[in-house]
Amino acid sequence: MAAAMALAAMWAQWAVAQEKKESDCIVCHRMVTPGVVKDWEAGKMSESLDCDVCHGEHTGPDDIDKLKMPSAKDCGMCHSDQAEQFGEGKHALAWAAMEAMPRTAHQPGPIIGGMKGCGGCHRMGKDGGKCDSCHTRHKFDPNEARQPLACNTCHMGFDHPQYEMWSTSKHGIIHQLEPTTGRAPTCQHCHMQKGNHRVMTSWGFLAVRLPEADEGWMADRAVILKGLGVLDPQGNPTARLDAVKAAKVARLTAEEWQAERDKMTDICRQCHSTRHVNEHLGAGDQLIREADRLMAEAIGTVAKLYDEKIIEPQPYQPFAYPDILNFYDARTPVEQTLYEMFMEHRMRTFQGAFHMNPDYQHWYGWAPMNKDLADIRAEAEQMRADRKAP
Template sequence: MKHLIRILGFSTMLFLALALPAAAQDSKCVQCHRAATPGVVRDWQAGKMGNKVDCATCHGNQHTTAADAARAKMPTASTCATCHEKKAKEFQGGKHAAAWVAMNAMPRTASQPAPMIDGRSGCGSCHSIGKDGGKCDSCHTRHTFSVQEARSPQACQTCHMGFDHPQWEMWSTSKHGTIYLTDKASGRAPTCQTCHMPKGDHGVLTAWGFLALRLPENDPAWLQDRVTILKALGVLDPQGNPTPRLDVVKAGNVARLTAADWQRERDKMVKICGQCHGSSFASRQLEAGDRMIDTSDHLMAEAIEVVAGLYHDGIIAKPAGYAYAYPDLLTFYDAATPIEQKLYEMLMEYRMRAFQGVFHGNPDYAHWYGYAPLKTALVEVQAEAQRMRQAAGKPLPEKR
């Protein structure tokens, strides 16, 4: 039986090898890889670069036998840049190019299990889009490197989904997404690329960014809430002075730091909506997103101050080496107390969904997965803090 499978397996491989159309002068690489990795050769031939850009152009010619495969080079964005300079340059100017650095700047990254970073899984898999200057096959996958594939919104789905950035879920169940899914050919509905890669621009960047932070802020009440959030992110110390983490924010282009930088990206977006909508309609929608950030920031800041009070009164012990009398939101799910775990969920799950849902036209994400659980969580944080205070013999006076 084992024998039979091996023979069948071998003849399938032979069949595949024969079935592939043989080009006039196949390189040594192609000849051997027709049997070694038939899928790779098939995909390569199906793409525009097939039979034009040989294996060795991207992988070098150091490896020539089955035994020395480790000597094959793995290409990076700079390999592609030798022929696609314009796209590579655009890419370097955008957020994707910073993805690997941003991930490694997070304080908890070093303690992640190895498969989550280097194993093509977890943080490292999604953030590899910015590794070694960029991984171009993140959207046009090897070895077809197809433009058509990269133009479909599914090309973004693997990474832009789930817990803290469910753009796929939000867009695909929004009006835009449902029109696209029912009437793709007409082009009536915008895809991710319509709004984020206009004219094929590879330098993706938004006004607010992932964490929805910006400086400066004209609204004094909103500024106060933002300062509280920045303290809990460790970017400002408890007195409001910048810490070394501000340099990380700057280096990773995490937030727009001048009003002009923010406005430029906003104006671009309004123009894109304007291809199909009136621009005042579009501006109103985007301003609704801004207001949702304001509302969420207020709930978030209130919860942070409750937990900061527990640090202040010694009810939660400060971690060793942590100078700031504030909960550290960047501890994520490694936070030591349930109340801080709740705070992390408020920031990374509910606050994100509340404003991202508005920006992506998804009423359910904005409300039931965003704003509503944010309010619920605040009540839970307040109740848990009071329980902790009572247990420590330091209750606050009840306010009713």
């Protein structure tokens, strides 16, 4: 009875398909992956295209290996503007930047290639780029992509909680109270103005720029660059600097930095006065300077433990110097604190400032940075005392 009903249902579907002249892909996949077909038909592309434009051809379960998965290059055949803009921005470099980290190759497979941890977010830049991160397959809906929630999955959490910061800032609150008036800016308003798919900011993720006019700041920056392994302990550039350049991890000329800042300032000035904007963005810059002062002292304190051979470098460390980019693979508690101070708390100190969120800036950023530094000083003293003890 059930089998006969299922057969009748399939027959009815086949009849509908004949009438609509549906492709074999659609007819079969309506049964095999009904959700995919439903999403696809909800989007505009289904009016003129079929599954094979992106995936190529196959006839059933036995020749799945003939299929391909599309990348930004494939989408770019028909959407050249978006693909070009995307290619010039930071998202296209997401896979390269992740791979440039010294310990990436040593993470368990599922975390990188299995798209569970790092790879799950940095997938955006894989194989020339993936376009289905904001307008998800197979609906490919621009309205979904216009929502800040489209950025949430990745721009959240430990070291880049922009969604949390924005959504609880005045900008985010007003947007949630008035989702359609455009009175307050969304992520896309500030970072994808006019639908431009090139995302790039002046400071970037690590907030290091070169050159630096302020001498005291430059001295602190040099210590940070040593801690990032971009300079060796003597201050000479290392091979890692090339990887940093290739993945545009730092802005390497004053003009490059200023160009992005000018664009952002113009966006704020759509709603605020020039004085207001310069004051707020300037305060964000100044907080990076203050955070770097604490950071340089912390790195210097741990570096001294290496000098005194209280900490011995791991075989994978090129220098007898702390390496913040080893992240949580750091072996000693004092280095774990150093990594959290940089990745979690220094980030929040300036990201919170730039996203108009006093709470993230202060209580989740600046305040814990000061605690980290106190802990690092105490841990260093303890390690010294432990070594001297008989």
